[in-house]
Amino acid sequence: MKRKVFILLIVPLLLGFKSGEVDNLRKPADDTKEIIALIKKVFNNVTFRLTEKESDWQEAKIGLPLSDGNELRTGTKSLAVVLFKDGSGILRVRENSILHIYGTSEGRKLNKDAFIQRGMIGFDVNKQAEGEEFRFTTPTVVASIRGTNGFLEFDEDSTFTMSLESGMADLSFRGPQGGTGQLNEGNTVVITSDGNFQFRNQNQEDLNKINMSKQATLKKIYIETEEGTIEIEYYAPEE
Amino acid sequence: MCKKYIIALCLLASLIYAQVSNYILDVQVSKAIENSPLNITATLTSIENISSMEIAFRQFGKDEYSIKEMEMKGNTASANIVGESVQSPYIEYYIVIYLKDGSTETYPEGVLNGTPPIQIAVQAPSEKDKEILILSPAPAEKLTPDNFLLSLSFIKAPETVDIKRTRILLNNEDVSSKSLIAGELIILSSSNIKIEPGNYVLKVEVYNKDGNIYHTLSRSVQVVSTARMEQLENQFKFRGNIRAETRTENVSESSTQYSNINATLNASYSFLSIDGQLYVTSEEKSYLQPYNRYLLKIAAGDVFEFHLGDTYPRFPSLILNGKRVRGMSGEIKLGFFNIQSSFGEISRGIEGKLIETYQKENAPLGSNIILIDELKYGNPYGKVELGTYKREIFSLRPSFGSGENFQLGFSYLHGKDDPGSIEFGARPKENAVFGTDLTFDLDNKNIVFNSQAAFSMNNNDISAGEIDDARIDSVFGEGKSIDIDPDQIRTIRDLLGNFITVNEYLGPLNPQELASFAAETNLNINYFYNTLKAAYIYRGNDFQSFGQNYLRTDIKGFNISDRLRLLDNQLFISFGLEKLEDNLQNTKIATTNFDNISSSISYFPRINFPKITLSYSVYKKNNGIDIYDTLYNNYMIKDRTNRISLGVSYNFNWYVRNSVSFTLVNQKREDETLFNNDLTYNSISLSVNSFWNRNLTSMIQVLFNSTELQSTSYDYVSLLGRVNYKMIEDRLQITFSYNPSFGDYKRHYVELLADYNLIANLFLGLQARFFHYPGKYTNSIAGLYARLNF
Structure with missing residues (x-):
């Protein structure tokens, strides 16, 4: 039994190494890779890399173009705002998040896929043109959205939370009951790692998170006291 | 002739805009482009007599005006008309001026008596405007010199356009050479250009490959200093x-109104x-x-938070989490030191009922037979319906470290029932929990470790208060009810009495067996496309926190899982193993082992191919009691549940855009005990969502469900049809659903929902639901709501 368990655990790890090798064979990101988006704003510690195997994390700056497969990472008290090149949407990558950007063009149409490895993303996505798709992927859920704004969170225990202020999203997820569903505006869905899900009306916490996810500026103020300086960092709304 | 027409038109135009008014000097209107916001600003002669102003506007071909309040600042009044209302060929408006003496004037004068409103020609956007996109700045966006970003996208431009020839002019200065061309994007950011605060006009000239101009675009760009931006953000x-909602529910012939x-x-x-x-x-x-x-x-x-009222404080999960506390909660986070506290009521006192009274000699024994006020009720004992004591908690957690990479915390929670809060209650309780928690992560959170441990003390009856020396001597000691040295009890009372009421109902009685101890440790490792998680839990059977009611106690074991990301995050393979056991303090007849294995494979391709998820899980329980053990075989637990599920979803175009999903679930439980609770469950569902046009969507679903429990089957088929239709420019949305079910479960369900945007930000809604159970009864829910956003 122990041996079987060992094999079951070690095989995926080995597959992981294998997949890394396959990725390494791809050409490094250069002109041959399609640019999908660009960074509109960065605050504090925001880094990017071409892919896990193609480069190390480097500092991300305003105006940086992001190609298919690029990853964006935000540190503590950090924020990045990403624009898609077809003007279809804006993503606000909150602190301690990792976002992978994917996209494929078919003629003048661009299918976008934002893979959230971890963290929280605020989004504001326009209605997609016929035949175009904008979707968020996490390891447990795929959400296709259209004309939608809200936030999406994928936390460390693999719980997926999505809350919409407007628009709708089609969800596909794995779980004991299979799993597809539709999330409408004013609602929130929480899907746990084992596929159990709960749809609910937005509560105060969700509304607070939506408000927070819209804030695209990070501010600091300093209060001088006799004991020293207190630094207060806060997210301010976009002007 | 032509000249005359032009002169006449010019005169007409000047007449339209130069209206006579006692209060408005002139009106400035921004460039009217279809679907773009339109700003209308009136300069006022004096604001002394004006109490407020409104603008009324309507689109071409419409009779009804929309009204919006104008914002008055200094000697101007302005309003922005949203882009959706700005449609070609023109928009009409007039201004209403409310005077302090109660009278009203309009601009132009007499518009309510037939004078025509002012007309603004709206320019339809050129198709070419949709081909070359200004991604940044957004219309009316303010930039700072540090955050300056100008970006153009040519993804929708025809191939005849030569991106490299594009000229970018800021206030007529050609800055094209400073921009970066990346694929179909042109980017000009603060790292390439030094820009001063001010108002700029961005002009973009786009050229064909043959060198001829293809299109020009322009946009106002406002650059403000960082200080000014801060001022704006701090407003x-x-x-x-x-x-507000009211609804009536008619269920089984009884009607209830809710508001x-x-x-x-x-x-x-x-x-x-x-x-x-x-x-x-x-x-x-x-x-x-x-x-x-x-x-x-x-x-x-992020430094300070204070909550007053109903809050759900989050402390370490063993201490306080998910519990509503009515009172005060707060947190100060300084990073190197933080403190979090919560105080309030978690259940309010609800009085019980006196059913019957007894004299001392004929009072029966029973958990609901309690001492009552003899003077008040005539007898000393009463049989009561027990009430609920008011219960309050206080919790405190100082911690060190911001939690981003490291945090060490110490928690304390004290909860107590108020014995005086109700008259008919029994056994008020008290609880104290001490805990510690540690979190740290390494390598940008690729390794995350967190652990927590807590110890609880519970007193199951504090009605008699703290135990005194005489009672200690009568209860504890050799040959007494509890064979423990009374001096030892006195020492414990003096020590623990600072935290909790000490008497004979205080537990745990066996702290050395860790009965009221709980601990959890989690380790997450993210490397090489794997997310590996390992956890160990231990929760003694007597562990309890008043701040956490949902914890499973009397359990220990580990859980390990891994998720592998492959094919550029399109293929996910997950595997989990959990091994748990109960009976930690030998309080049960046998120890049950729980062995669970779960696995799944998900393929979420980015090409036009179905999304597929296949899961398989096995849950096993066994307490080792043999079925032939005639003494204990009634307590035997031995079952195995296999569950397999398949989910497929696919988006495709067939006449219209459709989204189809298919789900199959099979679950089988084999119970090897005397009770033979075997269960087979099958479920198949197929649904199709169709998007007919921007106003009309529909859904059709078929669900087949079959359950067989101990050879008794329960099968039904459920159909669902739903139509959602938007009308009156999206202001009215109606959803109609019909959901009949056949087989062993018969029901017809009809639902009608309507949401109407009456005026700006005010919505009215209707819900009507009918549940008809053939041969039985019909239930209904009908309600109305109003929602105002501001």
């Missing part, structure tokens, strides 16, 4: 909504923010736990 802002009102408010000024929530419902009754909710939250950035 007072607020938003909120109010929702509620919910209001939320969010306001911010600089780094301060205030959130308020009020929920008042007719379901609130003094004999039930509260349904109403109140909350006021004040926060200063």
